[in-house]
Amino acid sequence: MTDIEMPRPERIGLEDRSSGRLGRALSHIRQRGLLEPVRLVRRHGLGASLGFVRRNVRHILADHLARKWDRRYGVDTAGSIQLDALDVVGPHRGKGNEAVCTSPRTFDFIMRSLPRDLRDYAFIDIGSGKSRTLLLASLYPFSTIIGVEFARELVEIARDNIRHFSDPSQKCRSLSVVEGDAAAYEFPEAPLVVYFYNPFSKDVFDIVLKNLVSSLEQQPRDCFVIYGSSSHRAIDWARPAIRSTGMFTELPVPPMPRFLDAVRTIDYAVFRIQAASRR
Secondary structure, eight states: OOOOOOOOGGGGTOOBTTTTHHHHHHHHHHHHOTTHHHHHHHHHOHHHHHHHHHHHHHHHHHHHHHHHHHHHHTOOOOSEEOOTTSOBOSSOGGGBOOEEOOOHHHHHHHHTTSOSOOTTOEEEEESOTTSHHHHHHTTSOOSEEEEEEOBHHHHHHHHHHHHHOOOTTOOOOOEEEEESOGGGOOOOSSOEEEEEESOBOHHHHHHHHHHHHHHHHHSOOOEEEEEEESSTTTHHHHHHHHHTTSSOEEEOOOOOOOOTTOSSOOEEEEEEEOGGGGO
16 A cells, blocks of 8 residues: 555644644744753753653654554554634634544454454544544454544545545444534434543543433443543543443453553543343
8 A cells, every 4th residue: 555645634624733833842942042941941840841742752753653544554544633613513612622643453452351242333533533443443354333423524534534544454434523512412323332532621521421311321332432642631530420320330441551652641531331231
């Protein structure tokens, strides 16, 4: 498979804070002088400064690997896309978090907690961004894969990615993206795997979770909920919110390793409800 160059986010009007970090750092030093790093170390201390450098090196490496993955498949999924200037559906613009992609190794590690036989399950990515998770999910045998995204520009990129993506090991080719507010999304009646990567604030999550619970009560079926977060400590409120429904059992999962293709290590939890247990 040959590498294909896709349009960079800045060429299509998106603000990507993952792009050009090294260039911005060098520009800052040119403006402030070669002694600026020394001044920063004195101001913040050696330990804090080394931690800052490590985080940025990890971010640059992960971003490089994400863009390399994109070139391999001729898609555009990398970056940390800000939502401020995007055309958004619904009233929750200020509640959404930046659009970032799940790393392939992180996703594959999470998938070990699910059954091997997923042929009857629909995979739903709430806040699907530019579709990286949808494409990764297509390498598993789901019956259908659906992304829910409220930013029109990201929906267009995602649909274009789906058209271009091709891998010999792809097991599901029924991929689609719904443009809409997640709080108004109606879940399909199939068994579900519902994936959240810290897409929005707790008040919106509570609405989506309530809608999911209502759907499962009206049409009992098997369902897995995966929640991951690498910032805002969202897992600390998402986990008890899911437990408080009284419907889901939290599965034991191993801690996430520090993968090089991940900007940050994800804290995650996996929950399950079986239709038989609701009868």
